[in-house]
Amino acid sequence: MIPRLKISYDKDIISKLMSKLNLKNKNEVPKIKKIILNMGLGEDGSDGKKLKACVDDMALISGQKPIITKFKKSISNFKTRKGSNAGVKVTLRSNKMYEFIDRLVNIALPRIKDFRGLSTKSIDTSFNYSFGIKEHIIFPEVNFDKVDKIRGLDITIATTSKTKEGTFELLKEFNFPINNKSN
Numbered sequence: 001m002i003p004r005l006k007i008s009y010d011k012d013i014i015s016k017l018m019s020k021l022n023l024k025n026k027n028e029v030p031k032i033k034k035i036i037l038n039m040g041l042g043e044d045g046s047d048g049k050k051l052k053a054c055v056d057d058m059a060l061i062s063g064q065k066p067i068i069t070k071f072k073k074s075i076s077n078f079k080t081r082k083g084s085n086a087g088v089k090v091t092l093r094s095n096k097m098y099e100f101i102d103r104l105v106n107i108a109l110p111r112i113k114d115f116r117g118l119s120t121k122s123i124d125t126s127f128n129y130s131f132g133i134k135e136h137i138i139f140p141e142v143n144f145d146k147v148d149k150i151r152g153l154d155i156t157i158a159t160t161s162k163t164k165e166g167t168f169e170l171l172k173e174f175n176f177p178i179n180n181k182s183n
Contacts, residue, residue: 003098005174013173020169030127030161030170035097037062038069038154039136040087053148054088060141061153062090062100103139104155105175111138117179120168127161129171130154
């Protein structure tokens with residue numbers, strides 16, 4: 001089954017972006033390549049039960065099993081050891097990516113307390129959009145009663161855009177609540 005956001009992108013959003021960005025070819029229109037979800041473990045990386053709880057929560061949020069990332073080198077100031085667990089990560093593509101965006105924009109982000117919109121300063125040099133969420137329990141798939149600790153979550157949306165405006169217009173068409181007011 002094709003997600004409704006993908007159908008909307010193919011039918012409506014491509015034509016709107018072509019007119020807004022003055023593009024002649026529909027293959028020039030920016031699109032979302034992938035979404036990367038990352039949850040750092042911190043001190044809980046060495047605890048097996050807490051690691052399993054993080055993996056289970058991330059699997060519920062994303063809809064696929066995450067990988068456990070490891071530290072590449074030892075740094076004494078951060079109390080890290082090479083090869084020990086650093087966090088869990090998931091990369092979403094195609095249909096699961098569109099389903100996640102739909103749940104994120106329409107269900108999860110409105111559940112954040114005192115939410116004023118996403119920042120306009122979160123685009124990197126490759127024109128990808130990144131933001132963090134302080135509480136992973138905003139997703140309805142996570143059972144609040146079974147959560148032992150509230151954790152943060154980093155979300156990176158990788159796009160094919162060539163400009164900053166292209167990325168913002170793409171996210172606005174997907175109904176991302178971006179705050180246009182200057183801070």
